[in-house]
Amino acid sequence: MLENEEYNEEEFNEPEGASDLYEHFRIVVDKGQSLLRIDKFLMNRLENFSRNRIQNSIDAGNVLVNEKPVKASYKVKPLDEISIVMPHPPRDTEVYPEDLPIEIVYEDNDLLIVNKAAGMVVHPGYGNYTGTLVNALVYHFQQLPTLPGNDGRPGLVHRIDKDTSGLLLISKNEWAMTHLARQFFDHSITRKYLALVWGDLTEDGTITGYIGRSAKDRRVQDMFDTEEKGKWSVTHYRILERLNYVTLIECELETGRTHQIRAHMKSIGHPLFNDETYGGNKILKGTVFGKYKQFVENCFELLPRQALHAKTLGFIHPTKKEYIHFDTELPSDFKAALDKWRKYAAQREE
CATH class of the missing domain: 3.10.290.10 (RNA-binding S4 domain)
Known part of the structure; x- marks a missing residue:
């Protein structure tokens, strides 16, 4: 629109x-x-x-x-x-099963938790009808439920971006689908992400505002001051490590809007490291020396995507009625770039 x-x-x-x-x-x-x-x-x-x-x-x-x-x-x-x-672009309404590798962190009769690799699209859509996580899920589990308005996305009650890694919750039956969807609607799901952002953040904070598609670029989300142009969004962030020109933070989502963390951090002047869509793929902080420029380029090569990882996920199990919590380690590309920044920061302190 x-x-x-x-x-x-x-x-x-x-x-x-x-x-x-x-x-x-x-x-x-x-x-x-x-x-x-x-x-x-x-x-x-x-x-x-x-x-x-x-x-x-x-x-x-x-x-x-x-x-x-x-x-x-x-x-x-x-x-x-x-x-x-x-x-209209040609499109099959049927989701074809594909034998693709996926990392399953947890599974029972009602749900499973997947640690999605960066670069994998979550569900089929224009230009991505194959090779998605949903194609892999249909292959592994054959029958997965859908909710009204969720056609083509069997089992999904939420999603994460293609180039974001981390935990994703999948329902295996209608009972689980309905109960988990309600928890997302009520914002009672615990979701925490690790993000490496440009700039030296000095204190924890909360970002709020109405988020919606940019009028200038439909691929980007913007922040607005009125509900006519977007949906209410809330992200809490906490500083974990300050590394001179970048900061490692933990983001906890209170709402789950498209590109929420990426758009929120851009809005306060701290885009995610190497986030091309939101301007983080340029050197935004640091020195003018060629050696520093080469260092940042090397970090971009180690982490050729936005520095965002869905690390933890917690919710009430739909059948057991108990709170369960999952955590995952940083993937190797994120860890490699982070370690490089740690060494750089340590050298500057010497």
């Missing part, structure tokens, strides 16, 4: 009688928009649309500006009216 532009939600849906093979969009460019190639403009505005898909639609004459077809080089101007007709 395109906040901060003239937008009607019905215009994202197909008009009555339209072919099921197409998606229809209409965007009125806001008054403050600077000149920008239309292919780049649409990449920022349309979620989960590849550059090739946008380019093909432009080439086919399916992207109109002020009712006329344009080329990819056309520069979008303020108050332009853009209408787009795109073919």
Whole structure:
């Protein structure tokens, strides 16, 4: 949904009688928009649309500006009216089982805990219909439940980002699914993450605010001061180690919004280390020396993703009615980068 532009939600849906093979969009460019190639403009505005898909639609004459077809080089101007007709991407509603390696931390008749590796997508979606954790779960367990609105995500009551590692809770039957989902809704699940962030944090804190998709880039979450633009979110963070130009923190989620920790830390000026989406893949703190630059680049190579790990998970077991708690070690890539920063900090103190 395109906040901060003239937008009607019905215009994202197909008009009555339209072919099921197409998606229809209409965007009125806001008054403050600077000149920008239309292919780049649409990449920022349309979620989960590849550059090739946008380019093909432009080439086919399916992207109109002020009712006329344009080329990819056309520069979008303020108050332009853009209408787009795109073919739906092919998608199977069935989730295919795949024999993929997954690390199971705990399992009983009702649930299992998986320690997800960084780089693995959790559930099938546009561009990722295979190779996901759900594909692996369907292979290993054959029958997993779903809840209304959770189609294509059997057993999942929450999720973590592709490049975030750590603990994920899976239900194995409808009873467990319902009871665990309620605990997530009530915010009674304990979830703690370890994050390495840019900057020298000096005290613990809590970040709150309404979080929602950015109007400038649909892949990014922004913070807003009104509930009309986002959902309420709360993250508590505690300092574990101060390492000069980065800080290791523990984040405890009170709510669970998309990219919550990543967007929250960016909002207070401390993006996650090597988080490309939120600007943490640049040298944001430190010296101007070439040796330091090379050191940071080496850390990026050791940890080629955002420095975020879902370390602990606690909840009431749906059948046993007892509180159970799980903890996992940092993965090797995170630990290697952290150890390198520890050595760097120790050398500076000498």
